[in-house]
Amino acid sequence: MREGHRANALLVELLLVILFFMLGSTTLVEIFADAKHKSLQARAMNFAIMEAENISDDLYGADDPDKVLQDLGFTKENDSWILTQKEYTLTVTQKDEETENGVLRKFTIDGKGDGKDLFSLPSTRYIPKEVSP
Amino acid sequence: MSRKTVASTPKTIQNVFVLLLLSLFACLSTFLVTIGAQLYRSTVDSAERNNTGRIMTAVVRSAIWAEDGGNVMVEKLDKWGITALTVVEEYDDETNYKRLFAYEGSLLETYTGDDLEFDPKYGEPLCELKEFEPELNGNVLTVHLKAVDDSENTIRMTLRAGGAEK
Numbered sequence: 106m107r108e109g110h111r112a113n114a115l116l117v118e119l120l121l122v123i124l125f126f127m128l129g130s131t132t133l134v135e136i137f138a139d140a141k142h143k144s145l146q147a148r149a150m151n152f153a154i155m156e157a158e159n160i161s162d163d164l165y166g167a168d169d170p171d172k173v174l175q176d177l178g179f180t181k182e183n184d185s186w187i188l189t190q191k192e193y194t195l196t197v198t199q200k201d202e203e204t205e206n207g208v209l210r211k212f213t214i215d216g217k218g219d220g221k222d223l224f225s226l227p228s229t230r231y232i233p234k235e236v237s238p
Numbered sequence: 239m240s241r242k243t244v245a246s247t248p249k250t251i252q253n254v255f256v257l258l259l260l261s262l263f264a265c266l267s268t269f270l271v272t273i274g275a276q277l278y279r280s281t282v283d284s285a286e287r288n289n290t291g292r293i294m295t296a297v298v299r300s301a302i303w304a305e306d307g308g309n310v311m312v313e314k315l316d317k318w319g320i321t322a323l324t325v326v327e328e329y330d331d332e333t334n335y336k337r338l339f340a341y342e343g344s345l346l347e348t349y350t351g352d353d354l355e356f357d358p359k360y361g362e363p364l365c366e367l368k369e370f371e372p373e374l375n376g377n378v379l380t381v382h383l384k385a386v387d388d389s390e391n392t393i394r395m396t397l398r399a400g401g402a403e404k
Contacts, residue, residue, distance in 0.1 A: 116255070123259065141277055144281040148284055148287075151291060155292075155391060163394055163396070166377060166397075
């Protein structure tokens with residue numbers, strides 16, 4: 106009889122241990138999934154930033170920015186250009202400011218990933234007016 | 239004899255059940271530890287790759303921007319089997335050459351005058367890098383980079399103050 110009690114106690118003990126272990130595992134798996142998600146987000150942001158830096162330089166040197174963006178695979182939607190990749194979306198908006206001696210061409214490259222704003226990279230180029238001698 | 243057999247059967251079943259529970263516990267904990275370790279490794283690897291990529295591109299960009307006032311050219315140094323990105327600058331009738339190139343697993347930088355012969359061994363290491371392939375089209379500089387872990391990146395830069403030498 107005593108032996109039976111002991112065996113039952115051991116069983117209950119084991120079941121309790123497994124129950125708490127499962128609870129702990131659930132929390133850990135959630136943490137692992139979160140870590141993986143954040144790692145993927147960081148990867149996407151890294152790719153997006155590097156591409157945005159390249160695009161910023163392309164736009165800086167471009168005489169016809171629309172053509173450059175089109176060649177890079179952007180599509181025009183309203184006043185902005187959008188490039189949708191697997192992990193991120195880049196949006197380029199252009200704003201020109203007329204000044205006395207030239208034009209200040211301002212680009213803003215916005216990166217989005219997983220529905221969140223990742224970054225905003227401004228790029229400005231001053232194009233002086235041609236001065237007649 | 240038969241009584242003993244009847245009495246020992248539930249005990250055997252109970253022992254087997256306990257053993258099964260223990261093995262389930264062992265399997266689950268091993269599974270959890272393995273998954274955790276794999277995930278940790280992949281996260282660390284991914285962070286490492288991200289860092290390497292960012293460092294590589296930032297180092298090259300800042301090195302070029304720092305000397306953007308000079309003439310930039312791509313130089314093939316056949317003696318060493320190196321393709322270098324060279325910025326030529328002239329100060330007080332002296333010509334100086336700043337060269338960026340990959341050599342023995344590192345991105346190196348040298349700054350020499352006309353009177354000194356180029357030797358990659360005297361380069362200052364900037365970061366780890368396997369391949370560095372610059373290309374110049376007009377004033378657009380494209381550099382293909384390959385890190386030690388074989389991850390690849392491409393940098394496109396528009397030369398600002400200076401210009402490309404043809």
